[in-house]
Amino acid sequence: MKLKLIITGIVILIIGLGLGSYLDEYLxxxxxxxxxxxxxxxxxxxxxxxxxxxxxxxxxxxxxxxEEFLGIDLRRLIDKASPIxxxxxxxxxxxxxxxAEFPGDNLTGCYITFTQKHGWEAINLHHPVSSNIKSxxxxxxxxxxxxxxxxxxxxxxxxxxxxxxxGQALANSYTTYLNFEGxxxxxxxxxxxxxxxxxxxxxxxxxxxxxxGTKGQILVxxxxxETTYHQEGFLEISGNRFNYLSPTRKEEIxxxxxxxxxxxxxxxxxxxxxxxxxxxxxERVLIxxxxxxxxxxxxxxxxxxxxxxxxxxxPAKQAxxxxxxxxxxxxxxxxxxxxxxxxxxxxxxxxxxxxPDIFTIAEKTGKKSLLIEGDIKILNTGVEPILNLDTNGNxxxxxxxxxxxxENLSTDISLMFVHFHGVDDxxxxxxxxxxxxxxxxxxxxxxxAQLVQGWSGKVIITADHGMHQIPGGGLHGVARFEDLIVPYxxxxxxxxxx
Amino acid sequence: xxxxxxxxxxxxxxxxxxxxxxxxxxxxxxxxGFSDGDIExxxxxxxxxxxxxxxxxxxxxxxxxxxxxxxxxxFADLLAKFDKSQSSLEAIRFVAGDGYSIEVPVEVxxxxxxxxxxxxxxxxxxxxxxxVRAVIPEERAMYWVRNLVKIEILGVDEQVAVERVHFLETAxxxxxxxxxxxxxSLDQAVSVQDLLTNLAMTDDSSIQLRAVDGLNKSEDxxxxxxxxxxxxxxxxxxxxxxxxxxxxxxxxxxxxIQADAAVxxxxxxxxxxxxxxxxxxxxxxxxxxxxxxxxxxxxxxRLIADDGYSVExxxxxLSLGIIYLDDKGRVRSYFSxxxxxxxxxxxxxxxxxx
Numbered sequence: 001m002k003l004k005l006i007i008t009g010i011v012i013l014i015i016g017l018g019l020g021s022y023l024d025e026y027l028x029x030x031x032x033x034x035x036x037x038x039x040x041x042x043x044x045x046x047x048x049x050x051x052x053x054x055x056x057x058x059x060x061x062x063x064x065x066x067e068e069f070l071g072i073d074l075r076r077l078i079d080k081a082s083p084i085x086x087x088x089x090x091x092x093x094x095x096x097x098x099x100a101e102f103p104g105d106n107l108t109g110c111y112i113t114f115t116q117k118h119g120w121e122a123i124n125l126h127h128p129v130s131s132n133i134k135s136x137x138x139x140x141x142x143x144x145x146x147x148x149x150x151x152x153x154x155x156x157x158x159x160x161x162x163x164x165x166x167g168q169a170l171a172n173s174y175t176t177y178l179n180f181e182g183x184x185x186x187x188x189x190x191x192x193x194x195x196x197x198x199x200x201x202x203x204x205x206x207x208x209x210x211x212x213g214t215k216g217q218i219l220v221x222x223x224x225x226e227t228t229y230h231q232e233g234f235l236e237i238s239g240n241r242f243n244y245l246s247p248t249r250k251e252e253i254x255x256x257x258x259x260x261x262x263x264x265x266x267x268x269x270x271x272x273x274x275x276x277x278x279x280x281x282x283e284r285v286l287i288x289x290x291x292x293x294x295x296x297x298x299x300x301x302x303x304x305x306x307x308x309x310x311x312x313x314x315p316a317k318q319a320x321x322x323x324x325x326x327x328x329x330x331x332x333x334x335x336x337x338x339x340x341x342x343x344x345x346x347x348x349x350x351x352x353x354x355x356p357d358i359f360t361i362a363e364k365t366g367k368k369s370l371l372i373e374g375d376i377k378i379l380n381t382g383v384e385p386i387l388n389l390d391t392n393g394n395x396x397x398x399x400x401x402x403x404x405x406x407e408n409l410s411t412d413i414s415l416m417f418v419h420f421h422g423v424d425d426x427x428x429x430x431x432x433x434x435x436x437x438x439x440x441x442x443x444x445x446x447x448x449a450q451l452v453q454g455w456s457g458k459v460i461i462t463a464d465h466g467m468h469q470i471p472g473g474g475l476h477g478v479a480r481f482e483d484l485i486v487p488y489x490x491x492x493x494x495x496x497x498x
Numbered sequence: 499x500x501x502x503x504x505x506x507x508x509x510x511x512x513x514x515x516x517x518x519x520x521x522x523x524x525x526x527x528x529x530x531g532f533s534d535g536d537i538e539x540x541x542x543x544x545x546x547x548x549x550x551x552x553x554x555x556x557x558x559x560x561x562x563x564x565x566x567x568x569x570x571x572x573f574a575d576l577l578a579k580f581d582k583s584q585s586s587l588e589a590i591r592f593v594a595g596d597g598y599s600i601e602v603p604v605e606v607x608x609x610x611x612x613x614x615x616x617x618x619x620x621x622x623x624x625x626x627x628x629x630v631r632a633v634i635p636e637e638r639a640m641y642w643v644r645n646l647v648k649i650e651i652l653g654v655d656e657q658v659a660v661e662r663v664h665f666l667e668t669a670x671x672x673x674x675x676x677x678x679x680x681x682x683s684l685d686q687a688v689s690v691q692d693l694l695t696n697l698a699m700t701d702d703s704s705i706q707l708r709a710v711d712g713l714n715k716s717e718d719x720x721x722x723x724x725x726x727x728x729x730x731x732x733x734x735x736x737x738x739x740x741x742x743x744x745x746x747x748x749x750x751x752x753x754x755i756q757a758d759a760a761v762x763x764x765x766x767x768x769x770x771x772x773x774x775x776x777x778x779x780x781x782x783x784x785x786x787x788x789x790x791x792x793x794x795x796x797x798x799x800r801l802i803a804d805d806g807y808s809v810e811x812x813x814x815x816l817s818l819g820i821i822y823l824d825d826k827g828r829v830r831s832y833f834s835x836x837x838x839x840x841x842x843x844x845x846x847x848x849x850x851x852x
Contacts, residue, residue, distance in 0.1 A: 181638055181640065182600055182601065182602075182603070182638075182640060182641065183600070183601060184598065184599065184600045184640055185598075185599050185600075186596075186597050186598050186599070187597035187599075188597065197638070197640055199638075251609075265740065265741060265742065265743060266743070267743055267745075269743070269744070269745055270743070270744050273744040273745065273747070274681075274744070277681060277732075277733075278681075280732075281681075281732060337744075337745055338745060
């Protein structure tokens with residue numbers, strides 16, 4: 001009986017194993033994973049896409065030459081990459097270099113599909129058949145026209161020379177350069193197997209972008225305020241950005257925003273050194289920050305007789321602001337003497353500085369300082385600002401700021417920092433050279449005249465950044481000469497020149 | 499049967515011991531190639547160093563990116579423990595336990611942080627990666643060597659020893675000064691190019707400046723030689739130039755060094771170095787000055803005056819001497835108990851005699 005049971009059990013086990021093996025082989029077998037090369041969407045887009053399967057993009061069914069396909073709607077794909085401009089051109093490039101280019105405004109019937117035979121393939125139902133690219137490798141989005149607020153800008157201190165975007169650079173001629181990354185070796189059976197590792201980079205030579213005969217230094221701005229001075233170099237086109245490579249390719253700045261040819265020696269950071277010098281020599285120092293007052297606005301109002309007081313002083317020097325030319329970063333450079341790389345303030349998001357400011361330095365030597373601000377605190381400074389609200393409701397705080405400053409002129413303050421905001425406010429609303437803005441510059445000039453008249457000591461007049469015209473108003477925060485070059489004046493209290 | 503059992507037990511013990519010894523032997527990192535001997539660091543010692551935790555992205559040969567959080571000490575901190583610096587290295591080679599190796603070039607050593615990671619995503623490394631994995635954020639994964647067991651030092655930028663010290667005040671006295679407007683003051687300055695030429699400092703290496711407040715700054719030779727040293731008025735000696743931003747100026751220079759030569763301001767040395775009084779004369783001991791500048795140790799030193807007069811002094815006698823400024827502001831030496839001819843007026847240079 002027992003033996004019967006054992007035999008039955010063994011038989012059931014054998015049958016079970018056999019069935020399991022069959023099921024495993026025929027029912028539960030997984031499909032072998034298929035290699036799908038990456039299809040890259042790059043150029044003038046916010047997001048670079050690396051597509052490795054149709055399923056990720058909710059494909060549609062379509063019929064082409066009586067055959068059914070599954071494909072990604074090209075419009076939807078590009079929208080996901082988020083082009084930086086509304087109008088753009090598309091380049092479809094295959095692995096063999098064959099490229100089709102067409103405008104991005106009518107993409108009805110454009111699909112990207114994947115087949116075993118052709119890999120990634122562009123099928124455009126309504127475009128000429130030659131726009132269909134097999135073995136598709138890259139989709140490049142190329143912004144139409146100039147995009148001074150988005151691309152990489154090349155400029156002098158008085159002119160914006162060239163705007164170029166990564167997509168535009170990819171759509172034109174560039175050099176492919178093999179960059180030596182390193183050499184590795186592996187020892188096997190007493191033999192060293194050596195391999196060189198190289199990366200293929202797409203580069204533009206800076207000298208090809210510079211005006212003929214350009215001499216002197218160039219200043220490169222990175223997105224986080226990094227800067228480097230050189231005389232030449234390369235731009236690497238990297239997906240949706242440019243990186244700067246120094247001539248020896250040893251130094252690199254990622255995601256550069258602008259390049260200035262022959263930048264001025266003076267910078268808004270001089271405010272710190274000049275104030276420090278005068279405080280050390282026992283002088284009182286009054287600093288004016290005219291928010292958003294660019295050098296081009298200064299020359300315009302001087303030429304048009306709209307700057308009665310400041311135009312009687314020595315002509316302002318051109319001074320370099322910082323990237324990003326916004327109030328936090330500019331003011332931080334003014335009061336610390338160093339740029340965003342060292343003080344840590346490179347956008348509107350940072351308030352804390354990594355190095356001591358001029359107020360802290362003054363305090364250490366027993367000198368009292370005062371910061372007269374608008375209605376909000378811009379930075380966490382060494383001295384608490386006196387905030388001013390628009391109490392009379394006339395639409396600006398600058399009259400209240402002026403009054404507070406006047407009240408403190410004859411106190412025992414050694415360092416007074418007055419921040420006027422109205423030029424930036426009106427310039428943003430109406431434009432950098434709009435009548436409203438220019439009238440307000442004249443008004444601030446009058447405030448400054450009275451304060452300088454009543455001040456005994458040195459006076460520094462400058463700005464955190466400038467601004468430029470856009471349709472319907474003004475803007476700043478961009479690598480353009482109008483935003484980056486500001487006036488810088490040193491004068492004597494009582495109106496006496498330096 | 500019992501004998502066999504004992505034999506098996508003995509074999510097992512021997513195996514366990516071998517395994518543990520092997521593990522112990524591999525559980526360390528060796529740094530070879532320094533002139534003063536190799537450095538061996540155990541995994542435990544590495545873990546005792548200050549650590550950094552960083553989110554990093556590795557890019558492999560196919561361009562695939564992987565994100566990690568890594569924890570470990572930096573190579574720079576490890577070297578600092580042995581009084582060495584990463585920035586002085588010209589090249590190193592990472593060697594893995596399986597024979598893989600890669601040379602890390604000077605531009606990576608100068609610009610990147612190297613982390614000797616022992617945790618990845620908060621977990622200990624897998625067996626194949628232990629004891630540490632070298633990670634260089636922002637460099638490709640080929641530098642991220644697993645199972646790092648050896649680092650070969652392939653070149654060290656040995657700092658050239660200082661062999662001669664020039665006194666700024668005397669050197670400036672031999673040059674023509676130019677007018678230099680500094681704020682509201684019309685001061686006098688000398689061209690750095692003239693100064694360096696006069697002192698035969700023709701090297702093209704960078705210049706290390708030190709201010710009396712402790713500020714250290716390295717300056718490119720070309721920028722430095724195109725500038726001026728202001729010698730009258732405020733903030734002197736002051737390196738400046740109309741061509742450079744004010745942030746690059748160096749006030750109150752104590753000394754600057756280029757290759758084997760140093761230039762020191764006696765005026766600032768009297769503020770920044772320890773003063774001493776010798777036979778009623780206040781100044782700075784010669785040894786204090788030479789040590790502050792890292793002057794090479796020799797048996798004999800030569801003191802040279804601005805008129806060409808020179809005298810040699812034995813190293814053993816240096817501590818008997820002081821350097822001081824006389825009533826007319828001239829740099830002078832005085833040695834207690836040595837012949838009067840060691841008292842040099844208008845002292846320009848002290849050099850180690852080869």
